[in-house]
Amino acid sequence: MKVRYSYLPEQFAHPDEILAKIREHLATCRFTLGPEVEELERSFARVIGTKHAVGVNSGTDALMLSLRALGVGHGDEVITAANTFIATVGAIAATGARPVLVDVTPWFTLDASKLEAAITPRTKAIVPVHLTGEPADMDAILEIAQRRSLAVVEDACQSILAAWRGRNAGTMGATGAFSLHPLKNLNVWGDGGVIVTDDDALDRKLRLLRNHGLASRDEVAVLGYNSRLDSIQAIVGTWLIPQVHDITAKRIANAEAYDRGLRDLAGVLDVPPRRAHVKRVYHLYMLRATRRDELHRHLLERGVEAKIHYPIPLYRQEALRHLGYESGAFPETDRQAAEVISLPADQHLTAEQIAHVIASVRAFYGAR
């Protein structure tokens, strides 16, 4: 049985409704910004529960523009998690600031107990990453940020509709950055991103920054970027937003099925404990596994397209060498890079496919 990681062909097997809308749109030709983007922004803000949402070119740009809007630039430092996707630190570096990494917890998110030690007089912001769809420890992070007068930009790229004590990911910091990349829980047909905020002034600034800083066609208030969500992508996103609660519920149900099916393998698998105050939305169903690489090969042979997020810790990447971190500086991150594996968990999986994945994992460890 084949259990593939990308489900785009199934998701868009019947695109007629979207294509009809795109056809209508192509005839009107409002390709940059305009009513389609505004509609997505309204729906997105409503779903997340913020006052504003700003459509941008990607999740990476959502982070970069948020930091720029908060005044982060050359000479500053921004703290983030050591085990994130390269884009989080890439966005920090793109502002001219220096990324400062902090090790993570068994839940794959920034370890707040190590946060204060990383703060220096140059620190301007903290970017907690809600990796896999599980919010970071926002109680502690927000408390420290407030006490030390630091801005918080949430990297919510993998965590639409995840929640910490009932508060949605992306709504707790100054801004929340979301990705609409084709592989995300809420996805479009290309690159896309959204920034959410309740702050009117930040919202205005972000709208300037994403569109060349233009106050009007001819007046440039600040030096901005070109980072707009395409109208075509906004149409796809708006079409999908009504489904996002169902997508989330289905992914959570799939994860629960994995939890149940793998529970007794606790000796060889380490699934982070589920916590009552956390709503995790399983962009990734990620766990640590004994003999991970062998398990990975075994699953691929059985048609299960499992993935590794991410096998090389950021601080060991060539691109970060100049930051000067020593080998072993982030032991939990190292351990995860060596042991994590992500099982397909998307909303298009059938019960049979999930059963096949569970059976394949169990077979590898000689369990029935």
Place this chain on the structure above:
Amino acid sequence: MRFEVPYVDFPAQFRGAARETLAALETVLARGEFILGEEVAAFEKEFAALCDAEHAIGVANGTDAIVLVLKALGVGPGDEVVTAPNSWISTAAAIVHTGARPVFADVGPDQNVAPAKVDAAIGPRTKALLPVHLAGRCADMRALLEIGRRRGVPVIEDAAQAVLAKRDGGRAGSMGLAACFSLHPLKNLNAAGDAGAITTNDAALAGKLRLLRNHGLVTRDEAAVWGFNSRLDALQAALLRFRMGQLEAITARRRRHAARYRERLASLVECPMESPGELAVYHLFVIQCDRRDELKAFLEARSIETKIHYPVPIHLQPAAAALGHERGDFPVAERQASRILSLPVHQFLEDAQVDRVCSAIEEFYRQ
């Protein structure tokens, strides 16, 4: 307000090719490959050939194209890049975003940087020259490349408005170390959203740019350099491939309108002329004239839509305040800013509409 002679006519572009446009989108949809992949690779190959260049790299937009090239060349804080003060704001913004300082060189009568002024603007910190092929006319690349060679500074073309343009036997996109194109909906070759491309004949630079546009990733798991997310969407690449097939006809049509304007208006206003060996593609047809604002209002009252590219030079924008310029620093660009007017020149205009614009301008100056 609906103009009888509109400045742009997107609906006409879609009406003429609705079936092909949707088919292009469906190709990508059926493959389910939305990020880079086969479609973008095919576009890049075809676009490079179109520009007489060896490599093309699809990126998110024309602004990013400049940022990425400058980053690839190692331009950063403390460096300077020489460019034109009369371009679209993002030419200068792209320089600022690398941490470098834009240094402006005043322009000539053709609205492109004057080579002698560029030479004078080069200093010990200059890391690149960034001439702009404004309106679809190539800057004097022969002179600029000679200056670049003599002073040891690479020349990057801002070719955002100049796809297919030529000068002295060289095609826009093939003359500098690299060239930056915008494929924005308003451009001669346009996507249905933001899109851009970079061309270069330097294989190492092309490789670096491919890394920079995709998070610096050598493989899915290995980041070699700090990168960006600046990819041309596969959907847009498919549409661009279709439209590339029409570009010669589009350009010919724009050149025909330009010639018609020149024939009737050259005695009344200053029209863009082509020097021997020059092929302009008329992304814009910019006249320079007296009583510009009055003329614009007069044409508008006759349902003719015109634009100004651009009324405020970059060095006088509030955003550029930190550069410390004042009025009078670039007198030619400043004078032109008060005299330039862009007439409709798009490929969907009929000859009769062009004639109507000419007649209205004649009427205005006869008053």
